[in-house]
Amino acid sequence: MTTEPELKTLLGWYGQMWTIRYFEDNAIASFRQGLFTGSTHPCIGQEAIAVGAAAALEPADQVLATYRGHGHAIAKGLEPRSLMAELLCKETGCCGGRGGSMHLCGVDKGFMGTNAIVAAHIPIAAGVALANQLKRNGRVVVVFFGDGATCEGAFFETLNMAVLWKIPLVLVCENNGFAISVPTRTAIPIENISQRADGFGLPGVTVDGNDPALVHGAVAEAVARARRGEGPTLIECKTVRWERHSAISAGKYANEEEAMKWKKADPIPRLEKVLLARGATEAQLQALREKAKAVNDEALAFAIASESPKPATVGDFVYA
Amino acid sequence: MTTEPELKTLLGWYGQMWTIRYFEDNAIASFRQGLFTGSTHPCIGQEAIAVGAAAALEPADQVLATYRGHGHAIAKGLEPRSLMAELLCKETGCCGGRGGSMHLCGVDKGFMGTNAIVAAHIPIAAGVALANQLKRNGRVVVVFFGDGATCEGAFFETLNMAVLWKIPLVLVCENNGFAISVPTRTAIPIENISQRADGFGLPGVTVDGNDPALVHGAVAEAVARARRGEGPTLIECKTVRWERHSAISAGKYANEEEAMKWKKADPIPRLEKVLLARGATEAQLQALREKAKAVNDEALAFAIASESPKPATVGDFVYA
Amino acid sequence: MAEAINEAIRHEMRRNKDIVLLGQDIGAYGGSFGVYKGLYDEFGPDRVRDGPLCEASTAGWGVGLAISGMPTIVEIEFLDFLTLASDAICNQAAKMRYFFGGQVSVPLILRAPIVNRLGLGAQHSQSLEAWMMHTPGLHVIVPSNAADAKGLLIAAIRDGNPTVFIEHVRLYAAKMPVEEEDHPIPLGKLRVAREGTDATIATYSGMVKPSLEAAAKLAAEGIECEVLDLRTLAPLDREGICASVRKTGRLIVAHEAVKTAGAGAEIAQSAMEGAFDYLQAPIQRVAARDLPIPTGKLQDSVFPGAADVEAAVRTAMA
Amino acid sequence: MAEAINEAIRHEMRRNKDIVLLGQDIGAYGGSFGVYKGLYDEFGPDRVRDGPLCEASTAGWGVGLAISGMPTIVEIEFLDFLTLASDAICNQAAKMRYFFGGQVSVPLILRAPIVNRLGLGAQHSQSLEAWMMHTPGLHVIVPSNAADAKGLLIAAIRDGNPTVFIEHVRLYAAKMPVEEEDHPIPLGKLRVAREGTDATIATYSGMVKPSLEAAAKLAAEGIECEVLDLRTLAPLDREGICASVRKTGRLIVAHEAVKTAGAGAEIAQSAMEGAFDYLQAPIQRVAARDLPIPTGKLQDSVFPGAADVEAAVRTAMA
Numbered sequence A, B: 001m002t003t004e005p006e007l008k009t010l011l012g013w014y015g016q017m018w019t020i021r022y023f024e025d026n027a028i029a030s031f032r033q034g035l036f037t038g039s040t041h042p043c044i045g046q047e048a049i050a051v052g053a054a055a056a057l058e059p060a061d062q063v064l065a066t067y068r069g070h071g072h073a074i075a076k077g078l079e080p081r082s083l084m085a086e087l088l089c090k091e092t093g094c095c096g097g098r099g100g101s102m103h104l105c106g107v108d109k110g111f112m113g114t115n116a117i118v119a120a121h122i123p124i125a126a127g128v129a130l131a132n133q134l135k136r137n138g139r140v141v142v143v144f145f146g147d148g149a150t151c152e153g154a155f156f157e158t159l160n161m162a163v164l165w166k167i168p169l170v171l172v173c174e175n176n177g178f179a180i181s182v183p184t185r186t187a188i189p190i191e192n193i194s195q196r197a198d199g200f201g202l203p204g205v206t207v208d209g210n211d212p213a214l215v216h217g218a219v220a221e222a223v224a225r226a227r228r229g230e231g232p233t234l235i236e237c238k239t240v241r242w243e244r245h246s247a248i249s250a251g252k253y254a255n256e257e258e259a260m261k262w263k264k265a266d267p268i269p270r271l272e273k274v275l276l277a278r279g280a281t282e283a284q285l286q287a288l289r290e291k292a293k294a295v296n297d298e299a300l301a302f303a304i305a306s307e308s309p310k311p312a313t314v315g316d317f318v319y320a
Numbered sequence C, D: 001m002a003e004a005i006n007e008a009i010r011h012e013m014r015r016n017k018d019i020v021l022l023g024q025d026i027g028a029y030g031g032s033f034g035v036y037k038g039l040y041d042e043f044g045p046d047r048v049r050d051g052p053l054c055e056a057s058t059a060g061w062g063v064g065l066a067i068s069g070m071p072t073i074v075e076i077e078f079l080d081f082l083t084l085a086s087d088a089i090c091n092q093a094a095k096m097r098y099f100f101g102g103q104v105s106v107p108l109i110l111r112a113p114i115v116n117r118l119g120l121g122a123q124h125s126q127s128l129e130a131w132m133m134h135t136p137g138l139h140v141i142v143p144s145n146a147a148d149a150k151g152l153l154i155a156a157i158r159d160g161n162p163t164v165f166i167e168h169v170r171l172y173a174a175k176m177p178v179e180e181e182d183h184p185i186p187l188g189k190l191r192v193a194r195e196g197t198d199a200t201i202a203t204y205s206g207m208v209k210p211s212l213e214a215a216a217k218l219a220a221e222g223i224e225c226e227v228l229d230l231r232t233l234a235p236l237d238r239e240g241i242c243a244s245v246r247k248t249g250r251l252i253v254a255h256e257a258v259k260t261a262g263a264g265a266e267i268a269q270s271a272m273e274g275a276f277d278y279l280q281a282p283i284q285r286v287a288a289r290d291l292p293i294p295t296g297k298l299q300d301s302v303f304p305g306a307a308d309v310e311a312a313v314r315t316a317m318a
């Protein structure tokens, strides 16, 4: 593993985690207020993964994620305002209001988009990484996905090819214990998802996904390995999901208590303790929180004030 | 492993292997003569696997295989005549002449059919095995497939679920070194395909697929395990393919010599040596060979003499 | 309609102990849209198999169960994910009985909802029934109301052939008087949802209600539309469609799938082949625009509604 | 046609160093039907990536390459296996530019052959172009001869949009004079393969030749058919079809896909919408029967031929 991050770095992460948390709070509140329809899949409780992983990347490196990808977009440098405007399906949104909560993208920041078909973005991410390899541009791709996605064929097929061709790809599984209502242990008969790697000949590691420094360390090592041309790594980050799969999920959980345990595992207070122990002041932390909130409140106001795309533009962007 | 098979048993296998070999010889010759069109995928050089595996099964156990499945059909007890008639697309064929070389079936013998979509039959086989589990009928399913098939999503997805639910399924991979023209080593970045099992939590074993006794031992153990309710096993049988993928394959191999090596690895002369060493006489062997030939010659004559299905029946068998 | 489907399945599962359900989130959770509420409690984890996320193989396992004599219902959470299961459905389930010369039957039902106009975007808003219609060997069922859903699902389960049963999320909440009794509805027979003499509107699933609204509005002006709820697309009741067109002389076909190469083209051409001489105006299509589906307000520019049906009728009458 | 496709790809790969080929057996072997002969030797393993058997992900990797600015050609060995790649093609490639608001382009070509009448059976004989036509965001190309294949493929590669390029195994051997020069053919323009005044035959791919044969035979009796080779199904040259029908007053649509919900229905309904007043007889369809495809002689009872086209024209003329 790499060395312990500096206090300044950790403070930066703390601010980012709050930015993500407030973004998701606003997303849920906006959805409940009817500011947009459909659904939204918050990453609350999982912020440490996006933040720790993104910190291991160069700006030119690329990220792909799922519908639960608002945090990854923010961590990769997208502006909350253009993301929130996209959630609200406004023309100022990052995808011109066509994509909504599940389809975010920021190519200029290396954020190659989120996807609403579970696991479908994993081969796409590998293709982006193969393009990097062919162009010899030194870029690495990080792809985020859930535990559920590791039961889909596209995940396995891609592991096989990525190892075969030593693709500069880092596969980060956010094991949050559930795929909608299905607990990981009733879908996957092995202890750690990182063990999947054993059947494919790539390194597989499991880390505590609620500690951004541990995530950062594992991802940094995998990124270095990928940049050296040694191929992909599978990283499982254990975490705990926000109580509901999405803002519209309504079904019953077999074990309600299990589904609510994220609050006890919240990575933010945990990082706060570390920061205070390392000498940060409560005032510093408060300033970061307030900034995160202000950015998001401005973002929401911007999104609300923005226009919906004109009906006449509905046919734009189909063909190049 | 189980005990060494008796001489009588081995002689039976020898006869079966010749039955399959002659069947395939006739299939190729018939195709070349234009007795049927399409193609045919011989299992020459791989007979020991079908024979050794089938010997580990009860009649009520079930088998599914691929387009390269004539040998498995014969080993599971289907008559060469109804199979050859099917290859020639005659109404006396096991599938009424609708299926041809790639779609053989004999439900009454537990032969649940061959399939022409690589790996698609693996989940189907698991479903058959799940039915057995639910009916508590004690039956086990053996599914045969190639090395190439172990790169397809359906294979991996099924492994995951089969382990999860302890399905009575034995997965037999015939690693014949090629998927059409693609050598296994350029498609699969691990030494042994049985290693795939490590990512899923099931036992994986590799055996020499050109020795029917070794195949039998591994399959018998896996079948026993499955019958005890302990779930699936993955068995890799290393073998060597007939020089061409199918009777119509015409492309160039990167390494022609490699593609021709089956003749040096032919399981039949190898078994012959064992038999002679264990006291069988040349006359005994010859009698078995002749019987195998006679059965197949009769089968071919029967197939040739049979009628094509009447055009008016083309719409039969679509709906139950 | 969710309740009606639930009742149909419960009824059949009680009647036939071999029926199995496969899918994701179908256990205690009751299905991602709640259609399976209570079934797990009643029938237990063996028969209600909540599984990992792998639609392709789930459908393949369903084929294996089905050919073993266990009628199986596979749930796909959104019809859009049919892409993943299409090999098992189209290359296996639809063809297996045929290429095995009748040695097996494939009593497999794939249930999936159309989930549109909710704002979930391009990968969660599609109506893909036309692909399934173009696959010989399948039945394709597209009910528009609770009573039909129940009767057609019971019929499909008993029929014993591979079936794609397409529900509609907007109709789930709709409660209509549902037959208490066990009342299968024959596959391949349309329902005349409204009688009329001036124009025929052939439609199904989510467009039946807007079509009836349009018909009611037009009736106020003396234009009497006959509204046909097709109920099943395969088998397609071509004779029923043509009979109505022979009476009215005009046909409007309405669906929520995108227009090009949709079911509407087949329905229209069926009338062309069977009732050309009676046609007084070109057959009109009302359908979604040929675009990926956007989120947000833009959706309204893509999907058709009662006003579009009305306009099409007026065009046909002009 | 195999040679023409080979030339088109070679030509474009020389011109644009970013183009990559993905697939199985596309290396030294030259593609399962030999279309890629020599490309591996010329362009090497980086650009001609012979890979493991996993169509779904292969197509997905192709999407990733494409959105990274590397135009990618994915080969699927038989069009029947489109089932496996359909999520990558229909839910990803076709929609990605749209749902990302134009931030990416998807220059992905999926090449696959129709392989029918060879006796390979139900899983190796299908014509699935209608599914692709029903997917907004794709181009669907169905050439009938070598020259068109070359020109259309070059155009599709340069066009830079996701394209399903459907070849036909029976046409591979056909050598026709191919333009030496780099000669893209605009997408969405049909070719009048034979001029005529009495009836229009709209067709494509493997049915163009039998349609021309039927037309030649009928011409001997004074019935002059106009044969339209549609060349692309998406975009579909609706105006070209209607213009011909306005001239002849009769339309016959011919394809090898099964009839129900096939491309023929769309083509027919397009004429209905644009040329109804000129139609003197019902539009006829010539297509495969709605069955899984059998092996052996039974195939002849399923697939249409010149005689079926001829009969359909006579019906339209009667």
Ligand SMILES: Cc1ncc(C[n+]2csc(CCOP(=O)(O)OP(=O)(O)O)c2C)c(N)n1
Pocket (backbone or CB within 6 Å): A068, A116, A117, A118, A119, A145, A146, A147, A148, A149, A150, A174, A176, A178, A179, A180, A241, A245, C024, C053, C055, C077, C081, C084
């Ligand atoms: C192929 C596919 N199947 C099903 C769904 C419906 N669905 C959306 S999210 C989800 C759960 C995925 O779980 P996981 O991969 O663990 O990610 P998480 O939501 O927990 O982040 C499901 C089943 C989908 N979008 N795509």
Ligand SMILES: Cc1ncc(C[n+]2csc(CCOP(=O)(O)OP(=O)(O)O)c2C)c(N)n1
Pocket (backbone or CB within 6 Å): B068, B116, B117, B118, B119, B145, B146, B147, B148, B149, B150, B174, B176, B178, B179, B180, B241, B245, D024, D053, D055, D077, D081, D084
């Ligand atoms: C899904 C799918 N992809 C491709 C093919 C074409 N194909 C037929 S057999 C074959 C090779 C399979 O290799 P392997 O699994 O090793 O089996 P083997 O033929 O060597 O027995 C291929 C690529 C197919 N039938 N199905």
Ligand SMILES: [Mg+2]
Pocket (backbone or CB within 6 Å): A146, A147, A148, A174, A175, A176, A177, A178, A179, A180
């Ligand atoms: Mg999860």
Ligand SMILES: [Mg+2]
Pocket (backbone or CB within 6 Å): B146, B147, B148, B174, B175, B176, B177, B178, B179, B180
């Ligand atoms: Mg092989």
